Amino acid sequence: xxxxIKEVAARxxxxxxxxxxxxxxxxxxxxxxxxxxxxxxxxxxYVPNSAAQQLREGQSRSIGLVALDINNxxxxxxxxxxxxxxxxGRHTVxxxxxxxxxxxxxxxxxxxxxxxxxxxxxSPLSEDLSRLRDVRKRGIPVVLVxxxxxxxxxxxxxxxxxxxxxxxxxxxxxxxxRRLAFVGGPMRIRQIIDRYRGAAAAVAAVDEATIxxxxxxxxxxxxxxxxxxxxxxxxxxxEIDAVFAANDLLAxxxxxxxLGGDDPVAIPGDVALVGYDDISFAAAAVxxxxxxxxxxxxxGETAVALLEEVRESESEPRHVVFEPELVVRSSSAPAxxx
Amino acid sequence: xxxxIKEVAARxxxxxxxxxxxxxxxxxxxxxxxxxxxxxxxxxxYVPNSAAQQLREGQSRSIGLVALDINNxxxxxxxxxxxxxxxxGRHTVxxxxxxxxxxxxxxxxxxxxxxxxxxxxxSPLSEDLSRLRDVRKRGIPVVLVxxxxxxxxxxxxxxxxxxxxxxxxxxxxxxxxRRLAFVGGPMRIRQIIDRYRGAAAAVAAVDEATIxxxxxxxxxxxxxxxxxxxxxxxxxxxEIDAVFAANDLLAxxxxxxxLGGDDPVAIPGDVALVGYDDISFAAAAVxxxxxxxxxxxxxGETAVALLEEVRESESEPRHVVFEPELVVRSSSAPAxxx
DNA sequence: TTGAAAGCGCTAACAC
DNA sequence: GTGTTAGCGCTTTCAA
Numbered sequence: 001x002x003x004x005i006k007e008v009a010a011r012x013x014x015x016x017x018x019x020x021x022x023x024x025x026x027x028x029x030x031x032x033x034x035x036x037x038x039x040x041x042x043x044x045x046y047v048p049n050s051a052a053q054q055l056r057e058g059q060s061r062s063i064g065l066v067a068l069d070i071n072n073x074x075x076x077x078x079x080x081x082x083x084x085x086x087x088x089g090r091h092t093v094x095x096x097x098x099x100x101x102x103x104x105x106x107x108x109x110x111x112x113x114x115x116x117x118x119x120x121x122x123s124p125l126s127e128d129l130s131r132l133r134d135v136r137k138r139g140i141p142v143v144l145v146x147x148x149x150x151x152x153x154x155x156x157x158x159x160x161x162x163x164x165x166x167x168x169x170x171x172x173x174x175x176x177x178r179r180l181a182f183v184g185g186p187m188r189i190r191q192i193i194d195r196y197r198g199a200a201a202a203v204a205a206v207d208e209a210t211i212x213x214x215x216x217x218x219x220x221x222x223x224x225x226x227x228x229x230x231x232x233x234x235x236x237x238x239e240i241d242a243v244f245a246a247n248d249l250l251a252x253x254x255x256x257x258x259l260g261g262d263d264p265v266a267i268p269g270d271v272a273l274v275g276y277d278d279i280s281f282a283a284a285a286v287x288x289x290x291x292x293x294x295x296x297x298x299x300g301e302t303a304v305a306l307l308e309e310v311r312e313s314e315s316e317p318r319h320v321v322f323e324p325e326l327v328v329r330s331s332s333a334p335a336x337x338x
Numbered sequence: 339x340x341x342x343i344k345e346v347a348a349r350x351x352x353x354x355x356x357x358x359x360x361x362x363x364x365x366x367x368x369x370x371x372x373x374x375x376x377x378x379x380x381x382x383x384y385v386p387n388s389a390a391q392q393l394r395e396g397q398s399r400s401i402g403l404v405a406l407d408i409n410n411x412x413x414x415x416x417x418x419x420x421x422x423x424x425x426x427g428r429h430t431v432x433x434x435x436x437x438x439x440x441x442x443x444x445x446x447x448x449x450x451x452x453x454x455x456x457x458x459x460x461s462p463l464s465e466d467l468s469r470l471r472d473v474r475k476r477g478i479p480v481v482l483v484x485x486x487x488x489x490x491x492x493x494x495x496x497x498x499x500x501x502x503x504x505x506x507x508x509x510x511x512x513x514x515x516r517r518l519a520f521v522g523g524p525m526r527i528r529q530i531i532d533r534y535r536g537a538a539a540a541v542a543a544v545d546e547a548t549i550x551x552x553x554x555x556x557x558x559x560x561x562x563x564x565x566x567x568x569x570x571x572x573x574x575x576x577e578i579d580a581v582f583a584a585n586d587l588l589a590x591x592x593x594x595x596x597l598g599g600d601d602p603v604a605i606p607g608d609v610a611l612v613g614y615d616d617i618s619f620a621a622a623a624v625x626x627x628x629x630x631x632x633x634x635x636x637x638g639e640t641a642v643a644l645l646e647e648v649r650e651s652e653s654e655p656r657h658v659v660f661e662p663e664l665v666v667r668s669s670s671a672p673a674x675x676x
Numbered sequence: 677t678t679g680a681a682a683g684c685g686c687t688a689a690c691a692c
Numbered sequence: 693g694t695g696t697t698a699g700c701g702c703t704t705t706c707a708a
Contacts, residue, residue: 002454002476004685015695020687030693045476050452051392052685055700058339060389070433071414079408083435092449095433097421111430114388116340138340138383221622256622284559284594286624342701353679358703368677390701393684 003046012040023048054116062092063304064112065145066105066122070097072219072249073279074296078145081300082121089308091118100218102126113140119307121145121300125189129154141310145303146294147190155306155317157299161191164292164324165198168244168274169211171290171326173202176335177242177272178209181234183227183254184246185215192219192246195276199244212240216250224250228257235265241335242272248282251275251289255331259286273331288329295322341384350378361386392454400430401642402450403483404443404460408435410557410587411617412634416483419638420459427646429456438556440464451478457645459483459638463527467492479648483641484632485528493644493655495637499529502630502662503536506582506612507549509628509664511540514673515580515610516547519572521565521592522584523553530557530584533614537582550578554588562588566595573603579673580610586620589613589627593669597624611669626667633660 009016014033021028022037029037040046054060063086067075083093094117096108102125109131112120119141124132129151132142136154144156172180182199184192196213203211214231216223224245234240235258243258245251255273258265267273267287275282278293302320310317347354352371359366360375367375378384392398401424405413421431432455434446440463447469450458457479462470467489470480474492482494510518520537522530534551541549552569554561562583572578573596581596583589593611596603605611605625613620616631640658648655 002478006685016686017688017696018694021694024687028693033693045472047448047451047476049393049454049685050449051389051398051454052700053687054389055387055393055684055702056686056688058700070408070417071411073409076409079435095435097433110385111388113385116387116389134383138385140340221618225622252619252622256624259624280559281590281619284563284590286594286597339700344701354702355680355704356678359678362703366677371677387701390684391703393686393700394702394704396684 003044008040008046012037060117062094062117064094064117064120066096066108074277077296078300081297082304085301085304121303143303143307155310157302157320159294159322159324161194162198165195166202167326169199169202172242173206180211180242181240182213182244219247221249221253224253225257228254235271245275248275248277248279268333287331290329290332293325293327341382346378346384350375398455400432400455402432402455402458404434404446412615415634416638419635420642423639423642459641481641481645495640495658497632497660497662499532500536503533504540505664507537507540510580511544518549518580519578520551520582557585559591562591563595566592573609583613586613586615586617606671625669628667628670631663631665
């Protein structure tokens with residue numbers, strides 16, 4: 001065990017209460033004593049034990065953020081926003097990675113509950129929120145991040161993914177595209193479903209336009225490349241003239257798949273491409289990728305703000321929905337008017 | 339406050355000691371009692387308080403990992419390896435992000451010390467290890483990750499970055515390139531210096547070969563793009579025929595910069611490109627990028643193993659050095675023998 | 677097989 | 693201004 005407050009007190013010739021006061025309310029203590037105590041702290045290399053503080057205070061100073069997949073730059077940006085907002089209230093953000101696995105999501109949430117965090121920010125994988133309701137019942141506030149609001153009893157921050165999907169598809173249609181492919185999955189993830197539904201609605205409004213859904217196993221670069229490679233033949237045969245990928249990781253992979261091999265197709269000549277999230281790699285791709293931007297850091301900041309709101313008052317939980325924004329780049333230039 | 343072990347005991351009609359035993363050494367307890375206690379736990383929704391456990395045990399079950407920059411896929415892969423190794427001993431990895439800032443690095447390490455973690459894995463930004471020596475003196479073991487071994491009193495895992503730099507430069511030279519540019523920075527980061535030194539050594543061994551160092555402010559995509567754009571003119575004038583970037587984020591940016599604008603140059607026709615780390619985006623770039631691979635997950639696993647070693651015995655700390663490996667892709671095909 | 681109780685390090689209420 | 697002390701939730705020793 002390290003040095004405790006008791007040893008500091010002995011060394012400085014004061015009581016433990018005084019040491020604690022020096023640390024937490026220095027103005028209550030005579031300047032001279034403050035100095036003596038600080039000297040003792042330095043000599044001994046005292047570092048407070050946060051487990052003891054927390055046990056005493058009944059609450060941790062940390063906020064738990066359960067990310068779907070930490071390898072997706074989208075989430076590290078959300079985390080950064082949350083960190084910034086948390087720092088304002090002298091809180092800390094603990095990041096846990098679910099790696100798109102429901103079991104890990106559950107065990108991460110439980111870990112946070114054992115730690116008695118101030119609250120949990122989570123973009124749940126599963127449709128079943130009963131576990132989160134239990135967590136809340138036990139006194140730990142929960143905020144839904146990047147998630148629709150079927151259950152309006154939780155505060156939530158989200159982006160209108162249906163609108164985002166529409167935005168993407170409408171843009172492709174306006175560019176003269178008619179045979180769309182949607183690439184994304186697994187289809188149990190709410191956000192992915194919404195993006196598809198939005199796109200499908202836009203397509204339904206235009207005569208002769210069609211959309212095919214190609215489900216992927218993960219939202220990863222590799223899956224995108226695989227699908228992109230398979231799409232080459234369809235594009236060459238004219239069966240597909242536009243691809244809407246459910247996120248940018250996929251979109252970048254799809255682009256590589258389309259441009260690769262011995263029979264590459266042209267972007268945007270043969271096929272247009274739109275992604276989602278607007279991560280920095282999207283703008284840096286060979287053919288810069290048009291993408292639906294989400295206000296990533298703002299989502300994180302807002303989630304923390306909603307958490308504090310719900311902690312402070314018993315008022316109705318708020319539901320913040322941001323509007324997505326289309327960032328047009330060269331990957332989706334209009335079809336040649338052939 | 340949540341439900342405590344006391345309430346569970348009352349509900350089950352047993353003592354708190356028995357509840358604790360049910361949780362931690364169930365075989366010591368009569369089966370019937372075990373059941374009663376579990377029933378009470380379920381009814382009450384009891385979740386143990388880890389602050390109390392930790393205070394009692396004097397140690398946390400967590401290992402702290404201080405990452406230089408969580409937005410670099412390299413570190414999330416190291417983290418994944420560490421998580422896997424930690425899970426074997428039923429430990430957890432806490433991830434903290436320094437964002438290339440020394441102040442944040444310091445405050446992250448202090449946070450971990452307050453939490454009395456089992457140990458800290460860190461790739462320190464600064465050359466000054468005195469703070470880490472203090473941490474160790476107070477009883478928290480420290481392992482240096484991805485870092486040379488000036489101070490051999492800390493266990494360390496690293497990759498031979500000098501050898502990596504040599505590997506990259508020699509490959510470019512063997513491909514007929516003679517006018518190299520090194521892109522990387524800030525130059526106070528040890529790994530970057532080593533990679534440059536290795537490259538410079540290889541260049542010195544070849545007549546008429548030269549290498550120019552272009553220092554960047556960060557190891558980011560944006561900085562790479564900026565430098566890549568500036569390099570276009572030099573390449574066009576024949577002053578540079580190869581670029582070695584200090585990591586893949588930079589390399590990808592450099593590639594975009596070289597291929598962009600109204601006067602793009604050809605890769606590998608006009609200029610060859612080699613990166614470092616072999617992150618997955620490197621293989622997925624327009625022109626797939628040759629890169630020096632580090633065994634990322636293995637680095638994380640080894641760091642955890644070294645931590646447990648140094649905790650268990652007073653023996654000499656070990657220093658593990660992995661050899662880097664060149665992964666050749668099309669961005670560095672030999673120069674046209676013009 | 678179980679219960680009672682000490683004590684981990686800290687904060688805050690209270691007494692002086 | 694400072695000291696004393698109860699008690700946060702838990703594990704573990706000792707006794708029964």
